[in-house]
Amino acid sequence: MRNMIIASTSTIHGTSFLSYLLPTILEEIKNQDIEQLLFIPYARPGAISHDEYTTKVKTAFNNSDIKVKGIHEFADPKKALEDAKAIFTGGGNTFVLVKMLHDLDLMVALRKKMYNGAFYVGTSAGSNICGLNMRNTNDMPIVMPSSFKTTGAIGYNINAHYLDPDPSSTHMGETREQRIQEFHAYNSLPVVGLREGSYIRVKGQEEILCGEHPARIFKQNHDAIEVSTGYNFAQITD
Amino acid sequence: MRNMIIASTSTIHGTSFLSYLLPTILEEIKNQDIEQLLFIPYARPGAISHDEYTTKVKTAFNNSDIKVKGIHEFADPKKALEDAKAIFTGGGNTFVLVKMLHDLDLMVALRKKMYNGAFYVGTSAGSNICGLNMRNTNDMPIVMPSSFKTTGAIGYNINAHYLDPDPSSTHMGETREQRIQEFHAYNSLPVVGLREGSYIRVKGQEEILCGEHPARIFKQNHDAIEVSTGYNFAQITD
Numbered sequence: 001m002r003n004m005i006i007a008s009t010s011t012i013h014g015t016s017f018l019s020y021l022l023p024t025i026l027e028e029i030k031n032q033d034i035e036q037l038l039f040i041p042y043a044r045p046g047a048i049s050h051d052e053y054t055t056k057v058k059t060a061f062n063n064s065d066i067k068v069k070g071i072h073e074f075a076d077p078k079k080a081l082e083d084a085k086a087i088f089t090g091g092g093n094t095f096v097l098v099k100m101l102h103d104l105d106l107m108v109a110l111r112k113k114m115y116n117g118a119f120y121v122g123t124s125a126g127s128n129i130c131g132l133n134m135r136n137t138n139d140m141p142i143v144m145p146s147s148f149k150t151t152g153a154i155g156y157n158i159n160a161h162y163l164d165p166d167p168s169s170t171h172m173g174e175t176r177e178q179r180i181q182e183f184h185a186y187n188s189l190p191v192v193g194l195r196e197g198s199y200i201r202v203k204g205q206e207e208i209l210c211g212e213h214p215a216r217i218f219k220q221n222h223d224a225i226e227v228s229t230g231y232n233f234a235q236i237t238d
Numbered sequence: 239m240r241n242m243i244i245a246s247t248s249t250i251h252g253t254s255f256l257s258y259l260l261p262t263i264l265e266e267i268k269n270q271d272i273e274q275l276l277f278i279p280y281a282r283p284g285a286i287s288h289d290e291y292t293t294k295v296k297t298a299f300n301n302s303d304i305k306v307k308g309i310h311e312f313a314d315p316k317k318a319l320e321d322a323k324a325i326f327t328g329g330g331n332t333f334v335l336v337k338m339l340h341d342l343d344l345m346v347a348l349r350k351k352m353y354n355g356a357f358y359v360g361t362s363a364g365s366n367i368c369g370l371n372m373r374n375t376n377d378m379p380i381v382m383p384s385s386f387k388t389t390g391a392i393g394y395n396i397n398a399h400y401l402d403p404d405p406s407s408t409h410m411g412e413t414r415e416q417r418i419q420e421f422h423a424y425n426s427l428p429v430v431g432l433r434e435g436s437y438i439r440v441k442g443q444e445e446i447l448c449g450e451h452p453a454r455i456f457k458q459n460h461d462a463i464e465v466s467t468g469y470n471f472a473q474i475t476d
Contacts, residue, residue: 013408046416047423093420095379135380138411141333141373142421144386148379161411170251172434173376173399178284182331183380185285196410 002153003028003119006130007199008160010091010123018060020197021121028119029066029086036067038084042100043092043125053090081109084118091124091160094137098129099145111151120153124160127194131157135183136191138176154200154207155190155237162193162216177216177224184220190236191218200233207233240391241266241357244368245437246398248329248361256298258435259359262448266357267304267324274305276322280338281330281363291328319347322356329362329398332375336367337383349389358391362398365432369395373421374429376414392438392445393428393475400431400454415454415462422458428474429456438471445471 005024011017018025029037041053048056054070061068066086074080081087087110089097101107110129114120122130128137129150136157165175174182180191193216194200201208209215209231217236218224227233243262249255256263267275279291286294292308299306304324312318319325325348327335339345345367352358352368360368366375367388374395403413412420418429431454432438439446447453447469455474456462465471 009410011410013410044420044423045412047420096420096424135382136378138378140417140421141375141379141386142417143373143424148382161409163409163411171399171401172247172249172251173401174283179378179380182282182285182334183378185282186334186381 001117001204002114002202003117003204004114004130004153004202005121005199006127006154006158006194006202007121007123008127008158008162008194009196012197016060017056018123021123021199022060024201025088025121026064026066029064032085032119034066034086034119036069036084037061037086037088038080039068039070040087040089040097040126041070041072043090043094043097045090045092053092057088057090077104078106078109081106081113084113086119086121087113088121089123089126089129091126093142094125094128094134094139095141095143095145097125098134098148098150099143101129102146107149107151111153114151114153127158127160127199130154132189133157135187136180154202154233156233157189157191159191159193162195164195177218180218180224184218188220190220192216192233192236193218193224205234209233239355239442240352240440241355241442242352242368242391242440243359243437244365244392244396244432244440245359245361246365246396246400246432247434250435254298255294256361259361259437260298262439263359264302264304267302270323270357272304272324272357274307274322275299275324275326276318277306277308278325278327278335278364279308279310281328281332281335283328283330291330295326295328315342316344316347319344319351322351324357324359325351326359327361327364327367329364331380332363332366332372332377333379333381333383335363336372336386336388337381339367340384345387345389349391352389352391365396365398365437368392370427371395373425374418392440392471394471395427395429397429397431400433402433415456418456422456426458428458430454430471430474431456431462443472447471
């Protein structure tokens, strides 16, 4: 059964990296006697190196017993993924992340791990890859992946860092809601706009909204709706 | 020789569609005795139809003698493009625009027109395609083009609707500058951030910044610089 945390962001403004998610992650790790967390640093925020990004994650888990290891440290990343009991994919650029996962033939292996019950934590780009494709990322297409397909661990796409329109703005670029509406001119898949601080806790058949903010659901040919903490997204695709 | 207007946006807040560019466009059309403007509506802002978008452009030119015709109205769009003396590509979604231009085999034909002196006006997505590739678009990847390559009418990429960071923001998503810096971890091409209201007037070898705002130039391994109205971008790639 699935056991995942799909978070809009790694970091809430004014707090440290991962701090708001750590209690939930550590509880799960303790419950399952997990000794090692496999970190996927491929999204490279600010284009930092895989080592630098992994060090940042190690620091966040300094006060716990869990050992963090970057997937890039293994000679055979696919085997490392297949052996992992807990996996964390951090944010950065979704195009860079998806290109690496396809180039290294890891996307399908990751999907299998998610459905076979490995504990998975994704933040931002790491959450975008939980949907069926990456067509709702906010990132700049700085590299070209071989495919936009992602894991399909959930039956809809995530728009991470979802941002409400600023009514005082004079900027003429599209709002996030307009961009998602355009997506629905070409795609039928539902999209969940997850505000920073919100995450989806997936356990088996349940996909529960956690955190203090409501989330916004966009479905083709429907008005967007707001759903509150505790909502089960599994019903979206009914 | 090239004869182009490469604009950040079609519309400045509080003014009507194209109004700030119309005097320059109409002057050029008059000087060259151009009778017809070929409109490329493929970017479909808000996913409106090609007809609806073309009607919007026709309305903007209502008080002039120029006849506007959408490229989708021709049985052979490639021939329509090859025959055109003036071409306007409007904004919308850059992924949708680039996919259409590649699918219909129009990208190289468009490049040839630009270098052979057809009068070209681009706004937003229509300006993004003047660079060497579309890797600096702000748009959502709602469809997958066969390639990110664009016309290369200029030797750098455009970031249209360039937006300065908001120092009061608590949002954790990347700023525009951070996104372009990440681009330079994987790409060596310079990028010009064009603020809304700015445009580049290309005539032969000259590529002059027009409008009231400075523009921002990003080069790999260099700090970003601000340049004022009148700056010639042709020197960027020296």
